[in-house]
Amino acid sequence: MAARFTSARLVGRERELAHLAIALEATAEGRSTTLLIAGAGGVGISRLLAETRQRLAGLPEPFEVIRCRARAGRSGDPYAPVSLALARLLDRIPDADLPGLVETGAEELVRLMPGLQARLSAHGLLPARRTTIAPERRQTRMLEAILGLLTRLGEHRPVLLALEDLHDADAGTRALAAFLARVSRPGRLCVIATYQPDELTRRHPLQDTLTAMADAARPPERLQLEPLRRDELARLIEAIEGERPSASVLLLVSERSRGNPLVAEELLAARRELAGGSLTGSLDELVVARLAARSTECRRVLRLLAPAGEPLTLEQLATASLAFEREADRPAPRSSSSPRRGGGILEADLGHGLAEALEHGFAHVEALDGAGPIDDAGVAALPAEAMVGIRHELISRS
DSSP states (O other): OOOOSSOSSOOSOHHHHHHHHHHHHHHHTTOOEEEEEEOOTTSSHHHHHHHHHHHHHTSSSOOEEEEEEOOGGGTTSTTHHHHHHHHHHHHTSOGGGHHHHHGGGHHHHHHHOGGGHHHHHHTTOSOSSOOOOOHHHHHHHHHHHHHHHHHHHHTTSOEEEEEEOGGGOOHHHHHHHHHHHHSOOOSSEEEEEEEOGGGOOTTOTHHHHHHHHHTSSSOOEEEEOOOOOHHHHHHHHHHHHSSOOOHHHHHHHHHHHTTOHHHHHHHHHHHHHSTTOOOOSOHHHHHHHHHHTSOHHHHHHHHHHGGGOSOEEHHHHHHHHHHHHHHSSSOOOOOSSSOOOOOSSSOHHHHHHHHHHHHTTSEEEGGGTTSOOOOHHHHHTSOTTOEEEESOHHHHHO
8 A cells, every 4th residue: 555644544532532422422312512622733633523524424314514613814803713614504505494594693694694695685584774782792692693593503403513723713703612611502512612722821812711611500521632652653654654664663753753643644754755864853844854855836836825824725726826926026936847738727837736735745625635646637627616725734834
């Protein structure tokens, strides 16, 4: 089996998956639950949630999974991750079903998702003029409207709401996490909130949110994702490399990564790609060394994706490239060999750079994550709605 950059299967999280299974089973039976998951950057919280989502999809009654991932660049936008995720969800709901879902929360939900206005107005759900709400009541009304929507969604199928990376979230999203943890909510709604303790300072605003959640009548169950043990690292290496690691390789990865799966993945990639190179540096140094071996087209794509802070559609990536070229002192690097054939939304060299970034594990396609290497032709065939981004925020920071 050819070596990969990540493991095709989740390794070493059996205990956490068991906890999640119990909570989700309770939710399916009508007992709403809340979980708070903490773990250092790169330890695998997002991968755990992705595995959970995949398993839920195979159930006789699948869950409605709503993933709201906070981004540092949007921390000033009220409810930014929630509005984006709910807007995508409601885009799939037929117009005829909207009145039963939004009910009396229509006006607040339009404030949250302005794109709903025309659809709700057509059903006569909005007043001719916006209602004036006292400032001290605005947030409460918004939180109640979101809870009402989630509760009514749960009447059709169980709902899993994931509020990811609360350390990067705006004040409204943090307030929603605390509200859902504290309020008594009958129905089929499981809330999973995640954060990185190593990102919190003493005065970080999330500290107050965590205190409020802990003071609830039924505090959320807490899960702490720990680094992988040595035997788990051995299984991870085997899943990536296709063979059991030697004692020396396992010792190197164990000591250098300290059980962090992301660091272990980068160590293995650097070991394959950088013959004779040093593997004693930090994660940033490993990523930079690997980047130095890539083509100028690949580095060009990554320079466009990294500042965005979130995945981009192929059209957004092409637009960003044109804008960068207009502002740059010199044109973007082009192929030094024979001209490449273009195709799709991206021009040929940009498409080649993206294919290389995907092949070497720097980037991933959200809609097709785990599908394996994607070549130039594969990039040209990607659907317009596919989102591409840096594989992990810690790689993006490098």
